[in-house]
Amino acid sequence: MWQKLKNGIDLRIGLNELVDSKLREYRVPGDTNIFYTIGIVTVVAYMIQALTGYFLLMYYVPHADNAFQSIQEIMTVIPYGWFIRMTHIVAANLMVALVFIHLLSIFFMGSYKKPREMTWIAGGILLLITLAFCLSGYLLPWSQRSYWATTIITNIPTAFPVIGDFAATILRGGDSISAATLTRFFSLHVGFLPPLFLSVVGLHIFLVWRIGLSVPPYSSSAKEEKPWTGYAKVTYSKNYPFYPNFVLKEVSMILLFFTVTFFIMSFMPTIFLPETATTPADPLKTPPNIKPEWYFLAPYQMLKMIPNKFIGISIQLIAIVVFLFWPFIDKSDERNIVKRPIVLITFLLLTVLWVVLTFWGRYS
Amino acid sequence: MERRSVLGLIGSALGLTAFGSFAYPLIRYLAPPRASVRTGRLTLSKTDIGDAKEIVYQQTPTIVINRPGKGYVAISRVCTHLGCLLEYDRENKSLICPCHAGVFDLEGRVVSGPPPKPLLRFPLSVEGEEITIG
Numbered sequence: 001m002w003q004k005l006k007n008g009i010d011l012r013i014g015l016n017e018l019v020d021s022k023l024r025e026y027r028v029p030g031d032t033n034i035f036y037t038i039g040i041v042t043v044v045a046y047m048i049q050a051l052t053g054y055f056l057l058m059y060y061v062p063h064a065d066n067a068f069q070s071i072q073e074i075m076t077v078i079p080y081g082w083f084i085r086m087t088h089i090v091a092a093n094l095m096v097a098l099v100f101i102h103l104l105s106i107f108f109m110g111s112y113k114k115p116r117e118m119t120w121i122a123g124g125i126l127l128l129i130t131l132a133f134c135l136s137g138y139l140l141p142w143s144q145r146s147y148w149a150t151t152i153i154t155n156i157p158t159a160f161p162v163i164g165d166f167a168a169t170i171l172r173g174g175d176s177i178s179a180a181t182l183t184r185f186f187s188l189h190v191g192f193l194p195p196l197f198l199s200v201v202g203l204h205i206f207l208v209w210r211i212g213l214s215v216p217p218y219s220s221s222a223k224e225e226k227p228w229t230g231y232a233k234v235t236y237s238k239n240y241p242f243y244p245n246f247v248l249k250e251v252s253m254i255l256l257f258f259t260v261t262f263f264i265m266s267f268m269p270t271i272f273l274p275e276t277a278t279t280p281a282d283p284l285k286t287p288p289n290i291k292p293e294w295y296f297l298a299p300y301q302m303l304k305m306i307p308n309k310f311i312g313i314s315i316q317l318i319a320i321v322v323f324l325f326w327p328f329i330d331k332s333d334e335r336n337i338v339k340r341p342i343v344l345i346t347f348l349l350l351t352v353l354w355v356v357l358t359f360w361g362r363y364s
Numbered sequence: 365m366e367r368r369s370v371l372g373l374i375g376s377a378l379g380l381t382a383f384g385s386f387a388y389p390l391i392r393y394l395a396p397p398r399a400s401v402r403t404g405r406l407t408l409s410k411t412d413i414g415d416a417k418e419i420v421y422q423q424t425p426t427i428v429i430n431r432p433g434k435g436y437v438a439i440s441r442v443c444t445h446l447g448c449l450l451e452y453d454r455e456n457k458s459l460i461c462p463c464h465a466g467v468f469d470l471e472g473r474v475v476s477g478p479p480p481k482p483l484l485r486f487p488l489s490v491e492g493e494e495i496t497i498g
Binding site: 148151152154155156166169170173174175176180283284285286287288289290300303304305306307308309310312 | 447
């Protein structure tokens with residue numbers, strides 16, 4: 001029966017030829033490591049977000065009077081509503097972590113260098129879209145944390161003269177956070193960002209497929225990539241087929257991702273839900289010690305330390321621009337970061353600084 | 365100038381006009397009309413020395429404090445850094461931001477932390493047992 005169905009599909013669309021030419025004959029470097037699979041795990045995390053988000057939409061009410069109550073009902077009344085929402089929350093946080101790990105590993109392995117500059121930029125944009133998803137998403141429960149975290153974020157543009165106030169008004173849909181902000185962020189979260197994310201992911205995957213995977217800088221086949229005088233798909237002396245070899249590696253990492261997700265949901269269910277996330281929004285009371293999500297703690301602590309708002313926010317914006325266009329700044333041919341002590345030390349110092357600021361922000 | 369370049373320029377101008385005719389209404393649509401702020405007055409009863417009363421005046425969360433030896437003051441509770449609401453610290457005679465640790469004195473001046481400017485103060489008068497703001 002199954003064979004008959006398979007033959008029927010093959011007869012019509014040439015399935016076997018498609019699998020052979022696009023998956024089996026697509027070769028990946030023989031010395032890839034687990035960091036090469038983080039990209040696909042991130043895509044799976046996004047698919048989980050889309051699926052659980054869709055189910056949450058069935059009960060969530062995007063109105064300031066009902067949003068908090070509808071979330072409470074999802075958590076306590078709707079059968080398995082807690083499961084859907086907790087998966088959404090935990091997978092969202094893990095997705096941010098995955099994007100960070102993916103970018104750090106690409107940076108560490110020098111895989112952003114020519115001819116993969118556009119792939120890096122698309123990846124950087126995907127990080128920004130992921131953070132926009134998080135920002136727009138955590139207003140939706142209309143809790144104290146939602147309300148005040150969004151108040152802070154939407155006040156950031158006011159640091160800039162002339163257009164700052166206008167930009168903040170557009171972001172909020174008024175002078176302060178209100179029902180208009182909620183519907184605005186809701187439409188951004190479910191209507192605008194998903195197609196944008198999918199388009200950029202599509203471009204990112206196309207570029208990876210078109211150019212070919214990069215090899216680790218310590219690999220013996222790394223030199224085969226040079227010199228770049230015109231477009232040529234990368235081939236490797238030591239390689240294996242994408243399917244089934246590499247796909248199996250990806251599947252095992254996806255299973256690990258699910259394991260971590262369910263472990264957190266089972267044993268640390270409140271790790272991403274502090275008290276302020278379960279208290280209804282009160283526009284007349286900022287809760288004491290309000291903290292942003294872990295991935296915003298470093299910029300939060302920086303804003304706290306730098307006395308001038310304009311300078312503090314400008315430094316962060318410049319850092320984002322430098323990060324996005326890094327492949328055009330670092331044009332050295334050497335991909336092995338170990339052989340580039342200045343870049344290595346700067347990279348390590350910045351990572352340590354980010355970690356220190358994160359912990360400082362968390363416990364200050 | 366070649367005919368092709370002229371046509372290119374005209375095409376670009378038309379394209380820009382078309383883009384503008386969509387972009388302008390979109391920006392106007394996204395920026396809602398400003399809510400009309402009532403400029404009326406608000407009357408409160410007096411409080412004890414050192415006590416404070418939280419109110420909303422002209423859509424702004426405001427605190428009215430009876431300062432020891434200095435009388436009443438009505439100050440906005442919205443932190444001038446990133447918009448969090450300040451808490452009154454009676455012991456230290458200050459207003460503290462719970463978000464980024466900005467500190468203001470009871471005149472609304474920045475004492476420490478990242479706030480860039482002083483707090484908004486509202487005019488206030490005391491007559492008999494009543495405080496009138498505005």
